Each structure stands twice: as structure tokens, then as C-alpha cells.
Amino acid sequence: MQRNVYLYILGMWAISYLIRVLPLTLIRKEITNKTIRSFLFYVPYVTLAVMTFPSILSATQTPVSAALALVAGLAMAWFGMSLFQVSVLCCVVVFVAELFIK
């Protein structure tokens, strides 16, 4: 049977969109349960931390440059630099570091 790639793409889009849109459209009220509210409060920070480490170490050519960017990024964010600054300077750290390390 000949399958159509665009139909696959449509199916992938449809299921992804349903997953993304259902809670947002169906949950219209404030959730009052304290545990659920606390859970949702912690979710973004935990997700972002889980996604950052150790994935960052395999994102660049060498784990060393990524580790430097990790430390630099944590420090820059700690001392209040903006989202854009931290992001761009992390890229610069990797670029410069990889000029020296191969």
C-alpha cells in the first residue's frame, strides 16, 4: 500500500494539537486543590532543569565547551543578566572555547 507522507504529517499534527489544546480549553476554572496548585507551580522549573542537564553536555562538539557554557550561564543568570544576554553569551562561550579545544 502506498502511503502519503502528508497524511502522516497531518496525523502527527492533529494528535499533537489535541494534546496541547485540550487541557487549556477544558479546564476553565481555577484549580483550588493545594497539592495540585503546588505541583503546577513546581512543574516549569523542574521540567526546564531536567531538560537542561545533562542534555547540554551533548549539544556541542565537546562536553568541555558545553560545561563551560553551563557554568557561565548559571552564573550570569544568578547575577541577573537578561534571558537574551545569557542565551547569546552562552553561544559565545562555546564558540570561543572550541577555538582552543578540539
Added chain:
Amino acid sequence: MQLTDRKQWFLKGVRHGIPIMLGYFAVSIALGIAAKNAGMTAPQATIASALIMASAGQYIGFTLIAAGASYIEVIVMEAIANARYLLMSTALSQKVDPELPLRHRLLMGLWITDEIFGVSVSVPGRLNPYYNYGMAAVATPGWALGTLVGVVLGNVLPVPVVSALSVGLYGMFMSIFVPPARKNPIIAGLVLVSFALSWVFNTLPVFGGISSGMKIIILTVAISLVAAILFPVDTKEDGHAA
């Protein structure tokens, strides 16, 4: 919602979307290469990226399409790989104005990605949907164009440039979770625990069979749930949380 308010939030979203765009561009080049290897054409891969905006989900989808999997198999795997968006969508449902009209909810749902979610859910107070639209307006082209470049140019782009751009996303993540961690020791502790457990999950061969999307959801649910039970937050007054 006043007009100037919308415009301001949209522009702020565009500004905050730029690092996302750069990161997406770099990451999706790899995705484009994977799409090409899976036998997809440039238009197919680019359209898929513009619509689906999910790295792990698309990667799994492309791999399965190449392997000749059925429509149902691809859709089921897509649901598993993207299940974490259920959680993010739930969190956003608590972050927007309860009176927010349906059309905005339907639109916001289009662009729930890890990054857009992470940035938008962290704004103080209520979330204005125009912030998300601003981010999506720059992030989506970054993701789609990177995919296109990956399919067409593949390995022509200088490796050091792609390598450097790839950490942009992580820099953005750090600038979101570090400042609250500085103020709140519980969040700081959670970040360290998340780092440690994520490392364990990604290093021990026992967990090798679990997809990266599943790892994220398992760890997020487990750690956040334990934290919610041990350290319940009183989020009623400030509206900042949840």
C-alpha cells in the same frame, strides 16, 4: 485587554522569542538532516516542522515513517512523545485569565513547546496570550527554516557555528529557572535534584529504552509531585504561581 497592552506583550514576546528562534534554528538543522535521511523532501520536512514544532516527536515520527510504520503506530508514538504537553497545557490553563475566550485558548495551544511554555508560564501574574503569539511569530520560522536548511544544506554549514548556536536554548532555560532558585531555596534544591536524577536517568543503561520525551515527563511528574506534597505552596494571593 487593551490594545496597547496587547501590542506591548506581543513585542515583548518577539524580543524573548529571539533566543528561542536562534536555538530552534540550530537544533532543527539536525532534525532536517534526520528528515532527509528518512527520505522526506524539503517541503514535507519544512511543513511538518512549521505545524508540529516538537523535536523528539518529529524525530520519532520521521524515523517511523522511514521504517514504513502504519498511520496508527505513528500517531500513538506521537502521543507518547508529546504527552508532556498535556501537563504544560494544564499549567497554562491556570496561568491565563479564567475568562480568556475560547479562540485565544485554541490559538495558544498551537504553540505550546517546551521553550514557549517555560518562558510564558514564568511571567509574573496573569499570562497575556499575545506574549505567546509574539514568541511563536519568531520561533516558528526559526524552527521551520532550520529544518529546511538541514534538508537542503545538511553538512555545509560550519560545524562550530551550529555547535555554538545549540547551547542558546539551554542558556534561555537557565535564565528562567536560576533567578527564582536564587530567591527560593526549595526551587534551588529542586533544580539540583532534577539535575542529579536526570543525569542518573540518562546515564544508567537500565533506563536506556525510555525515549527522551518520556524521561522528561516521568521526572517532571515525580519530582514536582513529591515537592508539592513535602513543600506545599500557598499560591492564592500572589497569582504568580501555577
